[in-house]
Amino acid sequence: MEKQTSKIFGIRAIIEAINAGNSIDKVFLQKDVNGPLMIELKQLIKEKNITSSIVPVEKLDRMSRDNNHQGAGALIAPVPFYDLDTLITATIEKGETPLFILLDQISDVRNFGAIIRTAECTGVHGIIIPKTGNAPINGETVKTSAGAAFNVPVCKVDHIKDAIFMLQAADIKIVCATEKTEDTIFDVNFNQPTAIVMGSEDRGINPSILKIADTKAKLPLLGKIGSLNVSVACGAFLYETVRQRMS
Incomplete structure (x- = not known):
């Protein structure tokens, strides 16, 4: 069975994915986007030691195509990572x-x-x-x-x-x-x-x-x-x- 890497967009969606225990490969955060939800996401990324990167809006636009990314995108790995x-x-x-x-x-x-x-x-x-x-x-x-x-x-x-x-x-x-x-x-x-x-x-x-x-x-x-x-x-x-x- 081949399982593709999933892309998810939206700050709340990524927060929920992390809290649900999904294996997050990397999170992309739009430069200069702030607010309570973004602060919450950044804190969660730090707590869970998840790889993240600050990127320009153009990169998120390309990644999401027609999706409304709200300043955040993430890749969910097809396999879990081990300690x-x-x-x-x-x-x-x-x-x-x-x-x-x-x-x-x-x-x-x-x-x-x-x-x-x-x-x-x-x-x-x-x-x-x-x-x-x-x-x-x-x-x-x-x-x-x-x-x-x-x-x-x-x-x-x-x-x-x-x-x-x-x-x-x-x-x-x-x-x-x-x-x-x-x-x-x-x-x-x-x-x-x-x-x-x-x-x-x-x-x-x-x-x-x-x-x-x-x-x-x-x-x-x-x-x-x-x-x-x-x-x-x-x-x-x-x-x-x-x-x-x-x-």
Whole structure:
């Protein structure tokens, strides 16, 4: 079943959607629009830690087309988002060896969907993304994932570094996929609790994240091309993990 990302407009409608427990991907607020209801919405966004953006009226006009947006629009994600701390605890309590993926601002929804699909096939316990800068989970993401987006928990965090510190506190080792190392994936022990970090399509992993990783690893490249597509690279890391854990 494919479930498209829903768009809703109107300040009261968004307030009701948030209070009803809908998984809000992002809220767009028109610049310079104020009033009691808008203040209430902004407070609710802050309380629920929902991603929001101040935009010109033209953007909301384009988003809403013929709808009366009243200065606010929102995207409802087709899947729920999970609390990372709760997910880590639940994974450990199941007695399984944790395996997580952190995505450092993957921008292409097709890459994101392909990663989710491979993650589901390889038993990943959760995918962690930043609240800003990452491709959204929308209808295209769900379609590319072949529905796997409904089966793999996704956690949204303010900062990837904070998620890394939380994982490390639970004795989950951080492995960064980067060419800035001499070690290959065959030098890494994936039998231990592991979280694999994949970088963005254009710049790779942020240097500040590389500094706090436990391990860095690269894929051997024997041809003339200097890098792989991020979803393909992620698949290689995950299946090396599967190979080691099944041996």
